[in-house]
Amino acid sequence: MKRSQMSALQLWQQDLARLLASPVAPWLTHLTGQLEQWQHSQQHGEWTKWLRTIDLLPELTASHCELGDTIRLGPAAAEHQQAQLRGLLSQLMPWRKGPFDVFGVEIDTEWRSDLKWQRLLPHISDLQGRQVLDVGCGSGYHLWRMQEAGATDAWGIDPGQLFVAQFLALRRFMPATIAERAHMFPLGIEQMPTKLEFDTVFSMGVLYHRRSPIDFLSQLHQQLRQGGELVLETIVVEGDENTVLVPGERYAKMRNVWFLPSCAALCHWLKRVGFSNVRVADVATTSIEEQRRTDWMQGESLSDFLDPKAPELTIEGYQAPRRAVLLATK
Numbered sequence: 001m002k003r004s005q006m007s008a009l010q011l012w013q014q015d016l017a018r019l020l021a022s023p024v025a026p027w028l029t030h031l032t033g034q035l036e037q038w039q040h041s042q043q044h045g046e047w048t049k050w051l052r053t054i055d056l057l058p059e060l061t062a063s064h065c066e067l068g069d070t071i072r073l074g075p076a077a078a079e080h081q082q083a084q085l086r087g088l089l090s091q092l093m094p095w096r097k098g099p100f101d102v103f104g105v106e107i108d109t110e111w112r113s114d115l116k117w118q119r120l121l122p123h124i125s126d127l128q129g130r131q132v133l134d135v136g137c138g139s140g141y142h143l144w145r146m147q148e149a150g151a152t153d154a155w156g157i158d159p160g161q162l163f164v165a166q167f168l169a170l171r172r173f174m175p176a177t178i179a180e181r182a183h184m185f186p187l188g189i190e191q192m193p194t195k196l197e198f199d200t201v202f203s204m205g206v207l208y209h210r211r212s213p214i215d216f217l218s219q220l221h222q223q224l225r226q227g228g229e230l231v232l233e234t235i236v237v238e239g240d241e242n243t244v245l246v247p248g249e250r251y252a253k254m255r256n257v258w259f260l261p262s263c264a265a266l267c268h269w270l271k272r273v274g275f276s277n278v279r280v281a282d283v284a285t286t287s288i289e290e291q292r293r294t295d296w297m298q299g300e301s302l303s304d305f306l307d308p309k310a311p312e313l314t315i316e317g318y319q320a321p322r323r324a325v326l327l328a329t330k
């Protein structure tokens with residue numbers, strides 16, 4: 001059956017079966033109903049169109065698959081197939097998180113998400129054999145990297161339905177042994193149950209989009225087993241335990257930015273919601289090599305968000321984005 005004709009439960013049937021057999025099976029109690037409800041009331045107007053695009057993709061399965069800095073599916077396809085792939089995948093633009101190389105078609109995404117992964121990988125607990133959750137996983141780029149690092153299953157949630165479509169489009173080409181271990185659902189953190197037992201929870205680039213950051217950190221805490229690890233990445237400002245910037249209407253032209261704490265404040269918040277062993281693993285200013293306009297994301301990007309005369313400031317006069325990676329244990 002074509003994907004565009006499937007119900008949500010059919011579309012995610014294999015993921016749900018895999019979930020049932022996993023240590024995070026209690027999630028199913030909420031998830032099946034939520035997917036049905038999503039289909040009836042929250043589905044994006046273009047969702048069926050995106051699935052039709054996926055249905056039209058050529059029947060290719062990668063015999064060569066690298067889950068490295070570029071997620072590479074190979075070998076390179078014939079030129080006419082590459083043209084077909086390029087045309088169809090470009091209908092799922094903008095591509096923000098990557099990069100990918102799909103049978104010779106390079107998807108140069110807005111973000112070099114590999115750079116973020118390189119910054120955090122040396123610091124996190126070994127993912128070998130772990131059940132991992134990525135909250136706000138975008139296109140799912142990091143889900144593949146988590147699998148590369150040994151995770152048994154990588155589960156992603158993101159309310160951005162175009163990103164879910166991008167994930168499904170690429171997963172379709174993956175060999176079964178890889179495809180069956182990465183999963184993504186169109187959900188926000190606020191829809192997650194209050195007691196799951198993931199071994200590691202990642203949340204990167206989401207905290208500043210939440211209106212209630214303490215509730216958000218508690219929700220992440222609730223997804224972890226005792227002793228499990230949180231990997232949190234977010235924009236930070238300079239300052240002490242009591243410093244937090246709540247920008248005006250926009251920060252770096254984004255309307256949905258709420259709380260930008262200092263590293264010290266964020267550590268304090270994490271301890272207040274019950275985490276221990278809280279530490280800052282990395283702080284880095286986002287560069288225009290890491291976030292930029294490309295053929296696959298033709299809108300404005302970081303260089304348009306910074307003050308052209310003073311690139312250490314955003315266009316609104318705030319400190320330019322600096323991102324920290326924090327680790328904490330439940």
Ligand SMILES: Nc1ncnc2c1ncn2[C@@H]1O[C@H](C[S@+](CC[C@H]([NH3+])C(=O)[O-])CC(=O)[O-])[C@@H](O)[C@H]1O
Nearest residue numbers: 097135136137138158159160188189204205206209
């Ligand atoms: N309530 C929510 N629950 C879960 N996700 C959400 C929510 N609201 C928004 N998002 C999702 O959080 C992601 C943030 S982007 C980071 C992607 C990746 N993690 C990265 O680190 O490259 C960062 C950015 O573009 O600012 C988007 O995909 C949103 O749809």
